[in-house]
Amino acid sequence: AQKVTQAQTEISVVEKEDVTLDCVYETRDTTYYLFWYKQPPSGELVFLIRRNSFDEQNEISGRYSWNFQKSTSSFNFTITASQVVDSAVYFCALSEAGVASGSRLTFGEGTQLTVNP
Amino acid sequence: EPEVTQTPSHQVTQMGQEVILRCVPISNHLYFYWYRQILGQKVEFLVSFYNNEISEKSEIFDDQFSVERPDGSNFTLKIRSTKLEDSAMYFCASTLAVLSTDTQYFGPGTRLTVL
Numbered sequence: 001a002q003k004v005t006q007a008q009t010e011i012s013v014v015e016k017e018d019v020t021l022d023c024v025y026e027t028r029d030t031t032y033y034l035f036w037y038k039q040p041p042s043g044e045l046v047f048l049i050r051r052n053s054f055d056e057q058n059e060i061s062g063r064y065s066w067n068f069q070k071s072t073s074s075f076n077f078t079i080t081a082s083q084v085v086d087s088a089v090y091f092c093a094l095s096e097a098g099v100a101s102g103s104r105l106t107f108g109e110g111t112q113l114t115v116n117p
Numbered sequence: 118e119p120e121v122t123q124t125p126s127h128q129v130t131q132m133g134q135e136v137i138l139r140c141v142p143i144s145n146h147l148y149f150y151w152y153r154q155i156l157g158q159k160v161e162f163l164v165s166f167y168n169n170e171i172s173e174k175s176e177i178f179d180d181q182f183s184v185e186r187p188d189g190s191n192f193t194l195k196i197r198s199t200k201l202e203d204s205a206m207y208f209c210a211s212t213l214a215v216l217s218t219d220t221q222y223f224g225p226g227t228r229l230t231v232l
Contacts, residue, residue, distance in 0.1 A: 035220070045208060045223035091160060104162035104173060105221060
């Protein structure tokens with residue numbers, strides 16, 4: 001069964017600090033997809049990034065970057081130069097690529113990020 | 118930019134009543150989903166739907182729940198006899214691809230309160 005663990009329940013930083021959100025996953029599939037979603041106080045779920053299991057190249061997109069390491073089953077997400085508007089709950093999620101397709105997303109518990117001015 | 122929409126944004130109902138939550142997925146998307154989030158907890162998968170039938174459901178999705186695509190645009194979740202523990206935020210999502218490789222885009226959610 002698939003599982004996602006976000007060990008950090010809450011993180012508090014001061015504006016302009018860099019912050020890394022940790023995510024560890026478990027899956028028996030060799031092909032899978034990892035996601036980060038943001039849930040601001042307004043409650044909606046906003047897609048941020050997606051990686052597939054056969055591409056470990058780490059990338060930067062604006063102030064966001066991610067570090068995907070299959071060897072440690074980790075998919076960490078970093079926000080550079082954090083801003084108050086980054087304050088939200090961040091969810092890591094996993095999807096296994098099954099034959100039946102339309103595979104469910106399994107979410108972690110979420111990390112509440114608070115960026116203080 | 119196309120987006121998933123959900124109505125109502127907030128629904129209050131009495132225990133034992135039936136509720137129907139409505140979603141309009143992104144127009145060219147093929148897979149539809151319902152998830153729920155009990156207050157302060159993680160998001161949990163309920164059901165996925167493709168080609169007018171359920172493709173996968175979780176253990177949460179028991180006989181009290183049903184889904185339907187009554188026309189070419191709407192996707193509904195019905196709870197037949199609500200319980201207090203059904204109080205949660207319900208999210209609809211859709212994805213373009215036939216395979217589970219594409220991103221699921223979520224609607225803004227419907228907050229269901231069962232009294």
